Amino acid sequence: MEYVYAALILNETDEELNEDNLTNVLDAAGVDVEESRVKALVAALEDVDIDEAVSEAAAVPAAGGAAGG
Amino acid sequence: MEYVYAALILNETDEELNEDNLTNVLDAAGVDVEESRVKALVAALEDVDIDEAVSEAAAVPAAGGAAGG
Amino acid sequence: MEYVYAALILNETDEELNEDNLTNVLDAAGVDVEESRVKALVAALEDVDIDEAVSEAAAVPAAGGAAGG
Amino acid sequence: MEYVYAALILNETDEELNEDNLTNVLDAAGVDVEESRVKALVAALEDVDIDEAVSEAAAVPAAGGAAGG
Amino acid sequence: MEYVYAALILNETDEELNEDNLTNVLDAAGVDVEESRVKALVAALEDVDIDEAVSEAAAVPAAGGAAGG
Amino acid sequence: MEYVYAALILNETDEELNEDNLTNVLDAAGVDVEESRVKALVAALEDVDIDEAVSEAAAVPAAGGAAGG
C-alpha cells in the first residue's frame, strides 16, 4: 500500500501527483521503486477526485478504532 | 494526515520509524515539515502496534460501523 | 465546558482534582473562575469514575457518530 | 490528551491559542510540559476550525463499505 | 459470468454495448461465444441503467456493515 | 474497474492471466490500454486466489457486517 500512501501525501501538498514525485517520496522511504507500478498508479488516479474518494469512505464513525484508542 | 501517511509508508518498508526518516519522506513530497509534529508523531506511536492498528482497520472492515451502531 | 476540560487535564496528571487545582488551571487559561461552579464540579465528580466515562466516550463516538449508528 | 484539553479550554476563552498560553495552562495543571508537543499542537490546529473538528465525529473509513464503492 | 463481465467492460469504455462488441471482447478472451446468449444479454440490458445497477451493488456491502452494528 | 473485469473474464476461461491476454481483451473492448496497469495487475494478482475471493464475496455478501456485529 506504500504507493497509495505516497499518493495520499502528494494529494495533501501542492505537488503534482506525477511519476517523478511519487518516485521521490517512495525513494526517500527506502522503497525499491517499481517504475511500472508508479506509472500504473498515476494512470489509475488520473480522473479520480482523491478527496472525494477518501471522504466517501469516511462515512462510518470511528468507534472501532476509537475503542482501541 | 500527511505525517501519518508517511509513518505508514515507513511501516511497510524496513526503515525505522524515526524523526529523520519521516522528515525525509515528507521533504521528498514537498511538505514544509514541522519538526515538532514529526517529534510528536514519533512519540505518540512509540507504544502503538502499528500493524495491529492497520489490520484492525483492514480486516474488520465493518467494525467501525458495528460498534457505532 | 472549560471547567470539565480542566477536570480532565487534572485527571490525566497525578494532581488532585480539587478546588485549588481546578481554579489554577482555569485561571491560567484566563477564565474568570466562578467558585461555585468549581465547587459543584468537584462535588459531582467525586461520584464519577472519570476514566470509565472517558473510555466509554471513546467507544461510542460523539454526536455525529451516534447519529450515524 | 491533556494538551488537547488545554487547547479546548483556550478555545472557550478569549485567549489566543498559542504556545505560551498552552504552556501556562498545562503548567498550572502540574504537567511536565514538552515544548515540542505544544508546538506541534499549535501547528496542527493552525488552520482548523476547532468547534467544527470537535463536533464532527472522527471517522475511520470502513473498508467493507469501501469495497462496495 | 464472462458475458456479464464483458458487458461491464464495455460499459466503462465509450463503445456501444452491442452484439459485435461483446463478441469481440469474449473472442479476445478465448471464449467460444454463443451467439444466442450474446443476443439475449444485449436485449436484456437494453433497458437497464448499468451504472445505477452497479452502484447499488456498491451500497450493499456497506449497508451490510452498517446493519451489523 | 475494466482491468479487473478483464482479469475475471480470463479467470473464467482457460486462458492464462498474463499481460498479452489482458491487453487483448481490453483492446477488443476499445480500451486505451495502459501497459503499466496491465503489468501491475498481473503482478498484484500473482498470489491471489481469485475464485476464493469471489466465492467469499458471493457466499457472505455482508461478511463485514456479520463479523462486526
Next chain:
Amino acid sequence: MSAQAERKTENLPQWKKEEVDELAQLIESYESVGVVGIAGIPSKQLQDMRRDLHGTAELRVSRNTLQVRALEAAGLGDLVEQIEGQVGLVGTNDNPFALYKELEASKTPAPINEGEVAPNDIVIPEGDTGVDPGPFVGELQSIGANARIEDGSIKVMEDSTVLEAGGEVTADLANVLNELGIEPKEVGLDLRAVVAEGTLFDPEDLDIDVEAYESDIQAAAAGARNLSINASYPTEATAPTLIAKATGEAKSLGLHAAIEDEELMPDLVSKADAQLRALAAQIDDEEALPEELQG
C-alpha cells in the same frame, strides 16, 4: 461584626447572650453556613447524626429567635427566611454541594402520624397487600385506594394516591399506612439553604445532577478525541485510530480507483463480483445469464 453583634444582644438575658455568642462563633469559624431542618428526628438520633458529621460540619440547634439574631448580626439575612419550624444552623469548611449530597444520602424513610402534613403525595402501590380478606379491604377503600379481594387476599388494583402533598394525615390513613408498612416520610437533616463565601445556594442549586456531569465528561472526552483525530494531532490515546483512519483512507482510495495493489486485489475482485451480481439481478431473461446467476 462582633461589635454589632454585641449591640444587638445587650438587652438579652445572660444565657441568651451566651447562646447567640456561640452561634456567632459557629458562623464566623466556617466558610459556609446553612440552615438545616431537623423536624421529626428523635433527639437520640439527632445526637448520633451530629456525631456523624464531626469533621465535616458542625450543627447547633437553639431557639429560632436566637438563630435569627445571630444570622442578622453576621450579615446573613438571606438565611433568615429559612428559620421556620424545627431548624438548626450548620457550619462547614467542606464543599457545600458535597455536604448536601451527604445529608440527602443519609435520610431514612419514616412512618407518618395522624395530624402530620404529607411532605409529598402518598401512594399505595398496586399489588397484593398480603392481608387476608376481612374488614381491611373496606378501610383501604374508605381512604381512596382501589382495593378488592382476589385469590384469597386483599389486592390493590392500581397505584392509588391517597393523600396529596400538603394534606393532613387522618387517623384512618395513618392506620392503613402502618398496617402496610408504608413509610412516606424522609427523615434526616434537611439542608434548606447555604451561604458559601457570600453566595446563597438553595437546594435546587445544591442538588447537582451527577449524571449530567458524567455526560459532560463523556462529551468533553469525545470532543477532544474528535479534535485530535480530525486535526491529525496524534496522542497516545488516538494514534491507533489515526493509523486506522489513514489505512482506511488508502484502502478506499485504492478500491475506488481500482489501483493494482496486491493488498487490494481480493477486495477489488469481490467488488467486481458484487457488481456483476447486482447487474445480473436486473436482467429478467434467463437466456442471457449463465446458470450460476439465474434465479
